[in-house]
Amino acid sequence: MFLKRIKLPVIALAFLLALAGCGNSEPAAQGSEPTTTASASPASSSPESASPDTAAPAEQPRVVSTTVAITQMLDQLGVDLVGIPTSAKTLPERYDGITKVGNPMSPDMEIVKSLKPTDVLSVTTLQYELEPVFDAAKVEATFLDLTSLAKMQEAFTNLGEQFGKQAEAAEINAGYDKKLEEIRAAVEGKPSPTVLILLGVPGSYLVATEHSYIGDLVRLLGGVNIVQGEKVEFLASNTEYLQKSNPDVILRAAHGMPEEVVKMFDEDFKKNDIWKHFNAVKNGRVYDLPEELFGTTANIAADEALEALVPMLYP
Incomplete structure (x- = not known):
């Protein structure tokens, strides 16, 4: 075989350096099946139980985004964050002054934990490398699947449902659908x-x-x-x-x-x-x-x- 499947942590780590610089992507070791559904809605802590007579206020989400791609998506949805990745890329102005938690391939677990997050978000292409790190720190993380346009749209939908931004997510996804339809029509028959x-x-x-x-x-x-x-x-x-x-x-x-x-x-x-x-x-x-x-x-x-x-x- 001249082409072979790879599961190479060394190459994976080299590719993950792209995250700190370009902030979008993250090829990690391949061939390891994720243990978390990539496009599943991020899990948030439940509100504390209330007495029958008094409804407890819903807990305000404390969201940490560990990649630039996810940070940009949450900005599009209008979701506030308590933690953002460290990157050479310019992040959305909405998050100016927000605590930086380290580069996407090696977030600082002590900083992440200090933020008392309800949701920590990463991507499935980093899951092979990062899941053991999160587990060791007893930090529950959700890994979003951004390996295709359709998967990203699914992630937008789930994030919208999680954070009460369904209308925003639907509008964003409709924009991608429209653009794809226009381009496909232009190249049809070629x-x-x-x-x-x-x-x-x-x-x-x-x-x-x-x-x-x-x-x-x-x-x-x-x-x-x-x-x-x-x-x-x-x-x-x-x-x-x-x-x-x-x-x-x-x-x-x-x-x-x-x-x-x-x-x-x-x-x-x-x-x-x-x-x-x-x-x-x-x-x-x-x-x-x-x-x-x-x-x-x-x-x-x-x-x-x-x-x-x-x-x-x-x-």
Whole structure:
């Protein structure tokens, strides 16, 4: 086998560095089934029991968001937070002055606990690494599934129900549905391109399947991922095997240190002679995806990402 499934904590940790910098995504070790339903509504503490004659006031949610993607989603819904991730990205103004709990791949458990949260939110792509950390600290966390646009919409719906923002969630999801419908209508009838998606961090890269977020966007627009029949988000790769598939388009997503990763891609494409045999390279259809739009998990820029993909897939 030239492509193999991976469950690599070392590579996972490297990819998770993207969270602190780009704040959207988080490829962690694959092949480990989550133990928490990713799109399930976050669990909040129940109000204290009241006497028959006196109704106790509902407990005000104290929500800690540990990733930028989730923080942006909660801002869209108008949900207040008591804790936010530490990130080089600019977070929504709503949360200026809110306590920072550390970067998404290694939140500070002492700070999290000190905030007395009712809800702590992370993502399923970090669950393999973080669930033992949360468990050891006796912090109950909910892991949202943001591996596709549809999963993010489901998460919006559940968060809306949890925090009384159903109307806001419905409006947000309707906007994504409308954008997708418009773009699909524009490309209807055009030949479906075959696509190779490379996800890179400094020093290495993986192949993204259609079960990854970027792979899902490509699929939604009619692109055909050259890797089929897998259940994981990312695979280790061999360029000789990939060349046999000879994709029409190569998409390169750089994370962690984008400029360094793009240079790594450029050098590899020049030094590794096999790349020149790819149709995508011959025809000038190799594209570097802007990190602000193409995170490793779904995020609120999904509509812009769909628009940006159209000229790459259908020039």
